[in-house]
Amino acid sequence: MNLTLRLGTPDDADRCGTISYEAFKAIAEHHHFPPDSPSPQVAVANFVRRLSHPDYYVVVAEWWPYRR
Numbered sequence: 001m002n003l004t005l006r007l008g009t010p011d012d013a014d015r016c017g018t019i020s021y022e023a024f025k026a027i028a029e030h031h032h033f034p035p036d037s038p039s040p041q042v043a044v045a046n047f048v049r050r051l052s053h054p055d056y057y058v059v060v061a062e063w064w065p066y067r068r
Contacts, residue, residue: 002063003061003064005059006060007058008060010051012051013047013048016047017043017045018040020043021035021040024036
């Protein structure tokens with residue numbers, strides 16, 4: 001399997017936001033806490049802001065064969 005690290009772009013927001021929402025929602029539910037984001041769309045919007053901000057340095061990891 002190949003792992004690629006690259007700079008994140010706004011095009012990555014949908015996938016990163018969805019992964020983040022699902023992962024942190026599962027952890028919160030396991031511990032009986034409310035999720036950090038109320039919906040996947042809010043998580044994606046947060047990633048759009050992060051990935052578009054010039055002062056943020058975001059690295060995205062792609063693990064083949066799971067690369068889009």
